[in-house]
Amino acid sequence: MSGASLATGTTPGTAIAANAAMRERRQALWRAARRVLLPVLTAALALAAWEWGARASGVSAMVLVPPSAVWSVLANSWPILLEHTLVTLREVTAGFLLAAGGGIALGTLLTASTRIRQTIQPLVVFFQLIPKIALAPLFIVWLGVGPSSRLAFVLFIAFFPVAVSTAAGLMSAERNALLLCRSLTATGWQTFHSVRFPYAVPHIFAGLKICATVAMIGQVVGEFVTAQQGLGYIVMFASAAAETALVFAAVTLLCGLGLLLYGVVAVAEWLVLRWFGAPISSSQF
Amino acid sequence: MSETALALPVAAPARRGWRVGEWGWAIGLPVGFTLVLLALWQAAADLSGIPTVLLPSPLAVLRRAAEVWPELLDNARYTGLEAVLSFLIASLLGVAVAAALSASERLREALYPNLVLFQLIPKIALAPLFVLWLGIGSASRLTFAVFVSFFPVAIATLAGLASADGNALRLCRSLNARGWQTFLAVRVPYSLPFLFSGLKVAATMAFIGVVVGEFISARAGLGYYILFASSRADTPGILAAIGMLCLLGLALYGLIALGEQAARRWWRGG
Numbered sequence: 420m421s422g423a424s425l426a427t428g429t430t431p432g433t434a435i436a437a438n439a440a441m442r443e444r445r446q447a448l449w450r451a452a453r454r455v456l457l458p459v460l461t462a463a464l465a466l467a468a469w470e471w472g473a474r475a476s477g478v479s480a481m482v483l484v485p486p487s488a489v490w491s492v493l494a495n496s497w498p499i500l501l502e503h504t505l506v507t508l509r510e511v512t513a514g515f516l517l518a519a520g521g522g523i524a525l526g527t528l529l530t531a532s533t534r535i536r537q538t539i540q541p542l543v544v545f546f547q548l549i550p551k552i553a554l555a556p557l558f559i560v561w562l563g564v565g566p567s568s569r570l571a572f573v574l575f576i577a578f579f580p581v582a583v584s585t586a587a588g589l590m591s592a593e594r595n596a597l598l599l600c601r602s603l604t605a606t607g608w609q610t611f612h613s614v615r616f617p618y619a620v621p622h623i624f625a626g627l628k629i630c631a632t633v634a635m636i637g638q639v640v641g642e643f644v645t646a647q648q649g650l651g652y653i654v655m656f657a658s659a660a661a662e663t664a665l666v667f668a669a670v671t672l673l674c675g676l677g678l679l680l681y682g683v684v685a686v687a688e689w690l691v692l693r694w695f696g697a698p699i700s701s702s703q704f
Numbered sequence: 705m706s707e708t709a710l711a712l713p714v715a716a717p718a719r720r721g722w723r724v725g726e727w728g729w730a731i732g733l734p735v736g737f738t739l740v741l742l743a744l745w746q747a748a749a750d751l752s753g754i755p756t757v758l759l760p761s762p763l764a765v766l767r768r769a770a771e772v773w774p775e776l777l778d779n780a781r782y783t784g785l786e787a788v789l790s791f792l793i794a795s796l797l798g799v800a801v802a803a804a805l806s807a808s809e810r811l812r813e814a815l816y817p818n819l820v821l822f823q824l825i826p827k828i829a830l831a832p833l834f835v836l837w838l839g840i841g842s843a844s845r846l847t848f849a850v851f852v853s854f855f856p857v858a859i860a861t862l863a864g865l866a867s868a869d870g871n872a873l874r875l876c877r878s879l880n881a882r883g884w885q886t887f888l889a890v891r892v893p894y895s896l897p898f899l900f901s902g903l904k905v906a907a908t909m910a911f912i913g914v915v916v917g918e919f920i921s922a923r924a925g926l927g928y929y930i931l932f933a934s935s936r937a938d939t940p941g942i943l944a945a946i947g948m949l950c951l952l953g954l955a956l957y958g959l960i961a962l963g964e965q966a967a968r969r970w971w972r973g974g
Contacts, residue, residue, distance in 0.1 A: 639826050
């Protein structure tokens, strides 16, 4: 590359520089392609091995079902699967949104004053740590087997990661930036809006990503124990009937939903980060 | 928001005389708040006339826990053993896989995105399949809990091993350190905070895995006890079992936190 500036004007020099640039670009392209192709090839290879193993081993399709059988179940009974997918998607989205909103609100409240934080934070961390999944049957006792009990359960288990990471994010603001705000006599709201919140954005989104995965877990476990409708119900029902291909079809759709929810959060993070800009680094002070 | 939020982190360290008072607040406030919540709960359960099935008072839960204590302890032993065992297996596997991936760039490129994919999908949904494959014994619950808790450890450790300071790595190279020397002296210490945060996630996930497994298949364990109690509408029993589960979960978490302190001190000293 540096050759380009030295040899401008002379034809061979330009050609060499262009060659070098092209080689470099090719290498970069190859690196990028490798980064995509290698994992995809590995996954394809694993699937192929699974398919071949399931056929060659002669193990019954009840135990080891080949991917092609899962695909044919997906293709043949998609209307009913789609119906249950939509139920799960609707419920998990509602739960996720409520948990995200409540978590960000509580996380913000936690940083409002030191006394409030000291009062509530240990409890929030405690709830963050305990295996909340075990409370699923209790929600049935309280709210029955309908969607409201699943919604409450999803909200309950997906709420804490967001609250904890929002609070951590709001506390993570650069000290110098806060001092600057103070010497500029910024109001509390101005400091929050232009310093604390931008610093918290990456933390909040880290919490939201956990929230998305945990909300899916809550939804599935809720559907396991209430067994009314949804993909979790299909998994439960099909595994009781030893229809392994159907189990895998439903699990595949669940994975798709999980990735979709995560993807939406990731895209939102990208948009918000572009909107607020990256946090100011301390070296700029 | 406002003045306090802005002023405290800046001003607090200056007032030395307040230290003891600060500790008092930091411990007194959450304990007091928890006690107030429990008292409100007790009062609500006693005075509102809501049946015990729906809202058992904390004292009723304690009484129930005392009544069924031997049974609870027995079930807790199953759950605790299975969760700890699967946590240990998942941690060892996770660290081993992360070390292998950090050693080879090709391997990392091929497997890392797939690991992340598995980290993201709701693996819990596969629980019934493990029952189908491995039966309703401990083996299926152990395997499932390992499967659920393995990925956080592997991914966090890998991120930690990759986080080593570039200058430290260059120093190692210029001192002609061998691969394993660099690994032990630089990469491992840098990875410790990541490793332990992965282990903490894995501890919670191991309990989740075992309890969900017990929901589906078990004949013993706290998950089984919870399901059994809920089918008898024995809400105090459910809450007693959940309390037991929380104690187990917090104990494992506490052990990991202690391990983290010890590991950090050791690496700093050595």
